[in-house]
Amino acid sequence: MPSVIRLFFLLSLIVGVASCGPTVVYEETKPTSEAGWPYADTLSFVFDVADTTQAYDLEVVVTHGTNFPYENFYLLIYTDLPTGRRTKQSVSLDLSGDFGAWNGDCSGERCELTIPILLNTRYQQAGRYGITLEQYSREETLPAIYAMGLRLLHHEVGG
Incomplete structure (x- = not known):
């Protein structure tokens, strides 16, 4: 009988550890052209927020060569609020460190990097939100940017 109790305890521990981590509310990735990301091509994402008491984290996921x-490169982020109002924010996405090592996880000739944009934020109104990403560099087509993603997660307390 003690071995059954140990097995139950071990399985409970495994399930408990596996269920830890942030809850993904929304996640989508959009590819760009294999030639790069043209300035004129914006990427739009739409998600719904139902719970205004919940804190959220918003992340951008960059896939690059x-x-x-x-x-780094600059990104313009337009946010369409449920009220119809639109905001605009410019952010720098640092893809490598000071000594040239890539910040993301690389495999072969591609890297993926998750960059937090908003942490522990609460949406003031329930409804549909739109996020549009626009590359904001000096080049007409930003080379070796293969995809951009957006992820909305429940903010984990202490995490």
């Missing part, structure tokens, strides 16, 4: 020629 190891041949990306810069440490």
